[in-house]
Amino acid sequence: MPAPEAAVSDEEVDTAVRLAETLTGDIAELREEETFRLEAVSEALGVDPLLLALGGLKTQKKAVDAQIRRLPAYDREFHDSHLCGLEELARHSGHTFSGVRTGYGAKEIQAVAEQIGRQPNHPARQRRQDAMSAAKEGAPGKVRAAVQETSSPCSGRIAPPLQGR
Incomplete structure (x- = not known):
C-alpha cells in the first residue's frame, strides 16, 4: 500500500519553482x-x-x-x-x-x-605473489604454505595465485 502523499502548500510550491529557476x-x-x-x-x-x-x-x-x-x-x-x-x-x-x-x-x-x-x-596480493615465486622456484612446501595463507576468511575457499603483471 503506497504511503499517503503529504499536502504541499502554495508557498512550498513557489519556493521550489524559484529554486528551480x-x-x-x-x-x-x-x-x-x-x-x-x-x-x-x-x-x-x-x-x-x-x-x-x-x-x-x-x-x-x-x-x-x-x-x-x-x-x-x-x-x-x-x-x-x-x-x-x-x-x-x-x-x-x-x-x-x-x-x-x-x-x-x-x-x-x-x-x-x-x-x-x-x-x-x-596483504593478500603479496602472499599470492610469494606463492607464484615459490612455484617458479619449485618449492612445493613454500607454495602450500603461501596458498594456505591466501584462504579467504569469509568463504573458506582458497584463492588461486595471481599471475604476475
Whole structure:
C-alpha cells in the first residue's frame, strides 16, 4: 500500500519553482563561463577547444579508473572482513569477478596506504605473489604454505595465485 502523499502548500510550491529557476540560471551561467574559458585557453595555446575538452575528459577518466582500482584494493587489503563480496565489487566497478582480484597491484595498494596512513592488514596480493615465486622456484612446501595463507576468511575457499603483471 503506497504511503499517503503529504499536502504541499502554495508557498512550498513557489519556493521550489524559484529554486528551480535559480538553479537553471546558475547552470546556464556555468556553461557560458566554461565556454569562455575553453575559448580563451584555445586561443592562447592555438588548440581547438573540442580537443582541449576531450583531453580534460581523458585525464578525468584516468583518475576515475585509478580510483576504481584503489577502492577494491582498500576493501581487499585493508580490512579484516571484506566490506563487500567479489561479486558485488565486480558489479559496481564494471569488472569481472576475477578482474576485481587482479585489477589492482602494488602501486594501488601503496597509494591507498599513503592515503589512509597505514599498511594493509592482510596483504593478500603479496602472499599470492610469494606463492607464484615459490612455484617458479619449485618449492612445493613454500607454495602450500603461501596458498594456505591466501584462504579467504569469509568463504573458506582458497584463492588461486595471481599471475604476475
